[in-house]
């Protein structure tokens with residue numbers, strides 16, 4: 001089976017996306033709203049370069065409705081800079097439902113981002129791109145507006161030097177556990193667009209396992225044909241060190257193994273633990289770091305969700321005239 005792959009050009013230009021959006025409504029006849037959500041922790045040097053083109057090219061053309069930055073306890077100027085170029089900024093600690101998250105990571109930031117956003121389609125974009133343009137968002141959204149069978153569209157890049165966790169962990173793991181997704185070029189990409197109705201039904205692992213988990217859950221719930229991928233051409237981003245990659249790979253492996261064992265009606269053996277060990281500078285010594293193993297429940301399961309959705313629907317949006325594939 002091949003993954004639906006969009007090479008474009010599709011809705012690259014703001015006017016094309018705005019027109020495609022106007023041609024859709026939700027199942028209840030309301031205008032379709034599109035949110036761009038940026039999880040960001042200490043992205044002061046890059047956040048303006050990500051937010052500004054999306055605000056200037058797309059929001060001002062009515063092609064998207066909001067740019068939301070979820071500021072994950074940044075100790076730098078991320079929040080102020082994001083707001084200065086037009087993002088709505090919410091602080092991770094005060095946003096969203098009051099579920100205790102002892103060890104927050106990117107997945108928990110995304111979960112709160114879905115809650116705090118208003119879109120029927122939610123586009124995630126990392127905040128650490130060194131080079132970015134708004135066609136990346138346009139290209140992700142276009143297939144969802146045009147193809148009712150898609151729930152999730154993930155980015156890949158024909159020009160990208162990287163993907164250490166992807167090549168050494170994600171791709172081998174997908175080959176084993178989800179061979180039908182083996183054609184995905186960047187299964188861990190942080191750039192993707194998803195229907196809100198699907199996102200709200202997903203469990204979110206709190207840490208780095210989330211990108212894999214989204215694919216896994218959508219493939220199991222809707223089938224692999226509900227997943228597409230689109231070429232965003234290039235990616236240049238801030239690289240983490242090997243300790244970062246090590247934690248990322250561990251949390252990904254943990255989530256994948258847990259998912260697979262649960263599918264067999266089993267749990268992870270207790271003795272497996274959840275501590276990542278890497279060699280310390282002192283020979284023979286190790287540095288131990290706890291992995292984030294918490295899972296955030298599907299938003300639809302929260303008692304406050306119906307009220308949150310009711311308020312969301314009163315939020316202003318553009319007008320439109322046909323039906324959004326649900």
Ligand SMILES: O=c1ccn([C@@H]2O[C@H](COP(=O)(O)OP(=O)(O)O[C@H]3O[C@H](CO)[C@@H](O)[C@H](O)[C@H]3O)[C@@H](O)[C@H]2O)c(=O)[nH]1
Nearest residue numbers: 039040041072105106109126127128188189190208240248
């Ligand atoms: O606890 C965290 C970790 C990350 N981020 C933000 O999430 C984005 C991606 O994080 P980054 O450290 O740049 O991730 P990468 O090492 O580049 O990881 C890649 O691979 C990950 C999965 O393994 C994906 O989740 C990422 O989106 C993808 O860019 C950035 O805006 C971060 O500021 C947070 O807000 N909180």
Ligand SMILES: O=C(O)[C@H](O)COP(=O)(O)O
Nearest residue numbers: 162163164165166188239
């Ligand atoms: O996406 C990945 O595989 C990594 O997490 C980040 O990639 P990098 O090697 O470009 O930092």
